Amino acid sequence: MLKLTDVTVKFGLFEALSHINLEVGEGELVVLLGANGAGKSTIFNTISGLNRPSKGDIRFFGNSVRGHSPDKMVKAGVVQCAEGKKLFSDMSVEENLMMGGFVHRGKRQQLKQSLTEVYDLFPILKDKREDPAGSLSGGQQQMVAIGRALMAKPKLIMMDEPSMGLAPLIVEQMFSIIQEINKSGTTVLLAEQNANAALKIADRGYVVENGVIVLQGKSEELFNDDAIRKAYIGA
Ligand code: ATP
Numbered sequence: 001m002l003k004l005t006d007v008t009v010k011f012g013l014f015e016a017l018s019h020i021n022l023e024v025g026e027g028e029l030v031v032l033l034g035a036n037g038a039g040k041s042t043i044f045n046t047i048s049g050l051n052r053p054s055k056g057d058i059r060f061f062g063n064s065v066r067g068h069s070p071d072k073m074v075k076a077g078v079v080q081c082a083e084g085k086k087l088f089s090d091m092s093v094e095e096n097l098m099m100g101g102f103v104h105r106g107k108r109q110q111l112k113q114s115l116t117e118v119y120d121l122f123p124i125l126k127d128k129r130e131d132p133a134g135s136l137s138g139g140q141q142q143m144v145a146i147g148r149a150l151m152a153k154p155k156l157i158m159m160d161e162p163s164m165g166l167a168p169l170i171v172e173q174m175f176s177i178i179q180e181i182n183k184s185g186t187t188v189l190l191a192e193q194n195a196n197a198a199l200k201i202a203d204r205g206y207v208v209e210n211g212v213i214v215l216q217g218k219s220e221e222l223f224n225d226d227a228i229r230k231a232y233i234g235a
Contacts, residue, residue: 089134
């Protein structure tokens with residue numbers, strides 16, 4: 001479904017990503033592991049069209065999407081759910097969700113249906129639909145961010161650190177919701193520092209260090225890898 005071949009991204013002279021080869025199959029849940037600053041967000045921003053690779057190619061369903069604008073990528077079905085949520089905090093929960101459906105404006109029936117699906121997934125958001133998004137707890141704001149991305153009806157959803165700053169119990173719920181989103185047919189690319197929780201739900205993973213993919217494999221393989229355990233799981 002998505003294939004990055006030899007993708008290199010530079011910011012001035014600094015090479016933030018070097019020769020990235022990465023693949024996500026339809027229906028998969030794939031995780032990118034890596035410390036702060038490793039390059040996970042840069043990979044996402046490059047796929048979603050915010051960064052332009054200086055080298056390499058990005059294919060989505062076999063077609064090159066290198067250099068496509070972010071809105072073109074959203075229309076193609078690639079939607080990013082940004083780190084730090086980036087909600088419109090003074091706007092209501094429902095207004096924030098509706099912003100995510102912008103590419104489908106005009107299709108009122110579809111938007112209504114998508115909103116129902118988001119509220120089924122996150123019932124608490126229905127109760128709080130008229131509240132300002134900024135008044136919600138961290139976990140609920142994360143739900144709004146994911147719900148907003150789902151409103152675009154993505155084929156591939158990219159989630160950047162969805163567990164960041166959440167209490168352990170909420171993290172567990174968040175990962176089971178991500179798994180549910182994947183099981184209901186949306187392909188998921190997840191960036192996480194919480195390797196333990198992420199590898200439990202992922203099919204495969206890549207480890208990013210200093211802009212380079214240093215390791216890849218099935219989740220069980222990565223989970224049992226000594227170096228991974230030491231660096232990311234702490235056991
Ligand atoms: P984090 O979880 O902290 O976001 P990350 O793995 O997602 O970490 P990136 O944000 O992708 O890491 O950053 C990778 C490297 O690229 C870092 O050294 C960062 O400082 C640098 N970088 C990212 N964006 C830019 C930019 N727009 N201009 C210059 N350097 C950048």
